[in-house]
Amino acid sequence: MIRLKTPILASIALAFALAGGLAIAQEEAEQPKPPRQDWTFAGMFGVYDQAQLQRGFQVYREVCANCHALSIPFRALQDPSGPGYSEEQVKALAATYQVTNAEPNDKGEIFKRPATPADIIPRPESYPNDQAAAAAFGKAPPDMNLLAKARKYERGFPWFIFDALPGLEYQEIGSDYIDGILNGYTKPDDPQWNLYFPGHKIAMPQPITDGAVKYTDGTPPTLKNYAKDISAFLTWAAEPNMPERKKMGLGVMIFLFVLAGLLYFTKKRVWEAVH
Amino acid sequence: MKMSGPTTYVPQSKIGRWFESRLPMMGLAHSSFVAYPVPRNLNYMWTFGAILSFMLIAQIVTGVVLAMHYVPSATEAFGSVQHIMRDVNYGWLLRYMHTNGASLFFLAVYIHMLRGIYYGSFKPPRELLWIIGVIIYFLMAATAFLGYVLPWGSMSYAGATVITNLLSAIPFVGTAITHWLWGGYAVGDPTLNRFFSLHYLLPFIIAAFVGLHVWALHVTGQNNPDGVEVKNVERDTVAFTPYATLKDVFALSLFLILYAWLIFYIPNYLLDADNSVIANPLATPAHVVPEWYLLPFYAILRAIPNKLIGVIALFASIAILAFLPWLDRSPVKSAKYRPTFRFFFWVFVACCIGLGWLGSKEPTTGLVLIARILTVGYFGFFLVIMPLLSFTEKTKPIPASIADAVLAKNRVAAPAE
Numbered sequence: 001m002i003r004l005k006t007p008i009l010a011s012i013a014l015a016f017a018l019a020g021g022l023a024i025a026q027e028e029a030e031q032p033k034p035p036r037q038d039w040t041f042a043g044m045f046g047v048y049d050q051a052q053l054q055r056g057f058q059v060y061r062e063v064c065a066n067c068h069a070l071s072i073p074f075r076a077l078q079d080p081s082g083p084g085y086s087e088e089q090v091k092a093l094a095a096t097y098q099v100t101n102a103e104p105n106d107k108g109e110i111f112k113r114p115a116t117p118a119d120i121i122p123r124p125e126s127y128p129n130d131q132a133a134a135a136a137f138g139k140a141p142p143d144m145n146l147l148a149k150a151r152k153y154e155r156g157f158p159w160f161i162f163d164a165l166p167g168l169e170y171q172e173i174g175s176d177y178i179d180g181i182l183n184g185y186t187k188p189d190d191p192q193w194n195l196y197f198p199g200h201k202i203a204m205p206q207p208i209t210d211g212a213v214k215y216t217d218g219t220p221p222t223l224k225n226y227a228k229d230i231s232a233f234l235t236w237a238a239e240p241n242m243p244e245r246k247k248m249g250l251g252v253m254i255f256l257f258v259l260a261g262l263l264y265f266t267k268k269r270v271w272e273a274v275h
Numbered sequence: 276m277k278m279s280g281p282t283t284y285v286p287q288s289k290i291g292r293w294f295e296s297r298l299p300m301m302g303l304a305h306s307s308f309v310a311y312p313v314p315r316n317l318n319y320m321w322t323f324g325a326i327l328s329f330m331l332i333a334q335i336v337t338g339v340v341l342a343m344h345y346v347p348s349a350t351e352a353f354g355s356v357q358h359i360m361r362d363v364n365y366g367w368l369l370r371y372m373h374t375n376g377a378s379l380f381f382l383a384v385y386i387h388m389l390r391g392i393y394y395g396s397f398k399p400p401r402e403l404l405w406i407i408g409v410i411i412y413f414l415m416a417a418t419a420f421l422g423y424v425l426p427w428g429s430m431s432y433a434g435a436t437v438i439t440n441l442l443s444a445i446p447f448v449g450t451a452i453t454h455w456l457w458g459g460y461a462v463g464d465p466t467l468n469r470f471f472s473l474h475y476l477l478p479f480i481i482a483a484f485v486g487l488h489v490w491a492l493h494v495t496g497q498n499n500p501d502g503v504e505v506k507n508v509e510r511d512t513v514a515f516t517p518y519a520t521l522k523d524v525f526a527l528s529l530f531l532i533l534y535a536w537l538i539f540y541i542p543n544y545l546l547d548a549d550n551s552v553i554a555n556p557l558a559t560p561a562h563v564v565p566e567w568y569l570l571p572f573y574a575i576l577r578a579i580p581n582k583l584i585g586v587i588a589l590f591a592s593i594a595i596l597a598f599l600p601w602l603d604r605s606p607v608k609s610a611k612y613r614p615t616f617r618f619f620f621w622v623f624v625a626c627c628i629g630l631g632w633l634g635s636k637e638p639t640t641g642l643v644l645i646a647r648i649l650t651v652g653y654f655g656f657f658l659v660i661m662p663l664l665s666f667t668e669k670t671k672p673i674p675a676s677i678a679d680a681v682l683a684k685n686r687v688a689a690p691a692e
Contacts, residue, residue: 044540076361142552145357149543150551169541174548198561238551241360241367248368249539256532263525270517274315275685 033153034180034196037228039172041235044250047243048236053083055215056233059226060144063208067133067141069123072237074115081243082236090117097122139203148174148231148238153196175235182208182227282306307493312512313519314499316681320394321497321519322526323387324489329527330380331485335478337373341366345425347471349464352427353553371542377419378545379534381568384412392599393620395608396498402600404491407484409597414481416569416593421474423566427467428550433563435462435470441576444583461556501680502608503673511677562637570634571627575653577638578646588650595657602657604665612671619660626652 040049057077060070074094077085085093094115099122104110115122123143127133130140142150151174155163163170177196184195191205210223219225236242282302286292295301344363346355359366388408391397397405424435439456443449458465496505505511513519537544545567549560565573575592579585595602610617626649633646674680 072361146551149546150548152548164541164544166536166540169544171541171543245367245371245539245542249535252535252539253532256528256535260525260528260532263521263528267521267525270521274513274518 031154031198032195034176034184036170036176037172037179037231039175039232039235041232041242042172043169044166044246046246048082048232050082050084051217052229052232053236054085055217055219055225056229056231056236057083058215059208059213059230060233062213063226064144064230065124067124067127067137067207069141069143069145070121070237071123071143071145073118073120075117076237076240078117079236079240082240083233087117094119137203141204144234144237146238148178148235150174150238151177153177153198172235174238175231178234179227179231182230183223283310307489307515308520309514309516311493311515312505312508313497313515314505314511314677315513315518316499316501316677316684317497317519317522318500319522319526320386320390320500322523323383323390325523326383326527326530327380327387328485330376330383331478331482334373334376334380335482337369337376338475338478341369341373342475345471347425347468349427349467349554352425352467356426368538371538374546375534375537375542377422378566378568379530379537380415381419383530384415385568388412388596389624392623393610393617394498394500395502395603395605395610397599398498398603398608399600400495401491401498404488404495405600406597407488407491409593411481411484411488412596413593414477414484418474418477418481419566419568421470421477424467424470425474426550427554429552429554429558429560430547430550430563432462432554432556433559434565435466437563439466441582441586441589444586446583498608499677500609500611501674501677502612503675503677503680506676507678564635567631567635570632571630571653572634574630574634574646575650577634578643578650592653595654599657599661602665603661605668605670607668607670607673609673612673613664613668614671615668616660616664619656619664622652623656626656 039046040052041047060068064070074090077083077090077093078087094117097115097119098112099115099119101111101113124133127136127140133140153173153176155170155173162168180196181194181202184197185191185193185206186195187193192202193200194202208223208226211221213221213226215221215225219229282299282305284295284302284305286295286301291301341359344355344359344366346352356370359370361367363369391405391408420434420438424431439453439462442456443453445452454460456466457463458469547560547564547566549562552560564570572589572592576585576589579588605613605616607613610620629649630646630653633642633649636642638646674683
């Protein structure tokens with residue numbers, strides 16, 4: 001009698017799953033997902049492309065830095081597995097910024113001085129804090145230091161299961177999201193309509209178009225390239241240790257597989273005595 | 276039966292004998308983990324105790340080191356986590372080990388608990404062992420909740436607000452208790468500071484209860500997949516070392532492969548993106564969800580329209596586990612010999628997975644209805660199915676002893692060769 005119940009129960013479960021799935025598919029049909037891009041840092045052996053990150057940093061400085069902070073230390077730009085600028089370049093870059101010294105001087109006055117590589121990249125001068133930025137824009141532009149980790153889109157069932165599996169793993173959701181948003185201003189008459197932003201109304205009007213930034217390494221100055229480069233740069237900014245992490249992971253996985261193999265055969269050998 | 280009488284351990288060196296006669300630690304370790312007899316028919320479902328012990332130690336070690344760099348202040352917590360991730364040597368590794376370690380800790384504990392329900396490990400004489408386990412689980416859930424608040428991301432803040440607000444459902448004293456817990460009129464800096472203190476404390480209380488758990492286990496001995504108690508130590512059991520030790524270590528190495536995969540290749544898979552945004556009391560995330568291991572309970576809480584009854588159902592869904600020894604009285608322990616119970620067990624597991632999935636979704640009318648049905652299924656398994664099947668189920672004949680069960684299994688395997 002129990003044998004008969006299983007198929008009936010399974011059918012009921014399936015019906016519920018389908019109903020639930022249909023309901024969710026309905027509401028997601030109007031919200032397209034950003035297309036998946038190819039990234040050099042994707043997969044088990046991914047690394048950052050130094051030239052791409054340097055172009056991305058250029059885009060940040062010339063376009064995004066007008067409104068967005070990027071709260072990472074200047075010295076991070078020297079990261080050899082990241083943008084890889086030299087010490088002199090970073091010192092020179094930092095010196096072009098003015099920062100408020102943490103301690104007052106001997107007279108007790110708070111003073112400004114040129115930044116050093118140890119300082120955090122200062123936020124845009126015009127907007128000293130989030131409240132001032134919100135007053136100017138309606139909504140404060142978020143700090144970009146974790147943006148690539150702070151953005152996602154619904155993967156849905158069953159994709160979110162595949163996203164965890166070796167070979168199919170997908171961690172670059174934030175990168176694809178940012179790239180999608182930048183390419184998603186598809187209605188020229190509505191500067192705040194974005195194809196991929198949830199609900200389509202984004203507070204940020206289109207920030208960058210073809211030709212806005214002059215690349216010096218021969219890469220075509222198109223919106224598509226700007227979007228890819230800034231997304232890659234922001235991914236590095238959010239996760240600078242990714243290449244080291246994946247490299248260490250390879251060593252750890254190989255070690256663990258060898259260990260597991262040895263333990264398996266040892267266990268079998270020892271238990272032979274008992275079987 | 277298991278640990279009766281003094282140990283057979285005799286130290287080899289003079290220093291060893293001097294120490295042992297004053298504090299017989301080595302003898303205790305020997306009788307508990309070397310000479311200790313375990314049933315010879317245990318399967319890999321019995322390796323999760325060792326895996327859990329390892330994970331508890333891993334969480335404590337990574338947590339203590341993280342605590343050297345973390346700052347439990349509302350203004351500095353988020354930044355201190357960034358400092359750990361970017362500047363502290365291998366801080367990123369410690370952080371990812373700790374967050375993903377918590378998830379795997381729960382994966383292991385759920386398998387461990389389901390093993391207990393399936394094979395009847397909670398039945399006499401192991402009722403107290405089981406209840407101590409339920410207490411450990413409660414403490415784990417509390418520790419995980421407190422830990423999740425610490426990074427002070429927007430989901431941390433939202434989660435802290437939702438769960439602490441549940442206390443206000445208590446009649447008369449609820450609001451006062453909630454304000455006392457918060458240290459203010461909303462979740463804020465005092466809340467974060469005391470949550471850090473409690474998060475550091477609870478794992479050591481867990482460790483103490485784990486000690487009691489292992490002690491209680493060693494008094495009664497392990498249950499086994501056939502649910503038949505040990506009758507003859509010679510024939511039915513093997514020494515813990517090297518047999519169970521090796522099996523545990525092998526299973527642990529497989530578990531570590533999964534752990535390493537998470538840490539090194541998909542460390543943010545289980546992390547909610549909204550928690551990479553700093554907490555802002557004025558900006559709540561669009562979808563407030565807890566970590567995956569608390570989703571089924573979240574679904575049960577939201578399924579019930581009344582706040583107080585929802586809170587009671589939330590705690591009852593875990594507390595009911597403590598009553599299993601008195602809800603399931605079937606004299607046959609193992610589901611291996613209980614086909615009807617086995618069917619409902621898997622329905623129960625499906626309910627849990629369904630509730631977990633529902634906990635991650637926005638509660639639309641249709642989904643809330645399904646959540647209510649699954650909640651009835653969840654409680655029904657314990658309150659209706661188990662008592663009903665206790666004496667009415669037609670069970671398969673159980674083997675006469677563990678040795679007989681193992682011989683029968685080998686006989687089935689032999690003709691195939």
